[in-house]
Amino acid sequence: MDVIMPQLGETVSEGTVSVWHRKIGDVVSTKQPLFDVSSDKVEMEVPAPAEGTLVEICVDAGTTVPVGEVIAIIVREGEVIEAKAAAPVAVKAEAKILRAEAAPARAVSARC
Numbered sequence: 001m002d003v004i005m006p007q008l009g010e011t012v013s014e015g016t017v018s019v020w021h022r023k024i025g026d027v028v029s030t031k032q033p034l035f036d037v038s039s040d041k042v043e044m045e046v047p048a049p050a051e052g053t054l055v056e057i058c059v060d061a062g063t064t065v066p067v068g069e070v071i072a073i074i075v076r077e078g079e080v081i082e083a084k085a086a087a088p089v090a091v092k093a094e095a096k097i098l099r100a101e102a103a104p105a106r107a108v109s110a111r112c
């Protein structure tokens with residue numbers, strides 16, 4: 001699942017990722033803050049949009065990005081993500097990222 005820069009207000013077209021509260025490989029839930037974002041009008045804590053494992057962070061803290069841009073990727077159990085320079089990986093129930101085995105899984109393409 002793509003994590004996108006949220007709309008911070010009607011007239012706000014971009015936001016700055018202030019801090020990441022989780023790191024790659026962490027299991028996240030919708031009740032936990034994932035990152036903080038700020039603009040000239042607002043500062044807010046943003047929870048993860050889905051439960052799963054944070055497999056990629058596309059922008060560093062301090063980076064300003066347009067609303068709607070992909071800033072991270074969360075993979076849910078059973079999904080497979082194509083790694084840029086490696087074999088596909090799958091997320092197991094233990095929240096470890098392992099090489100995909102011959103089990104049915106839904107593919108998720110990395111968009112960072």
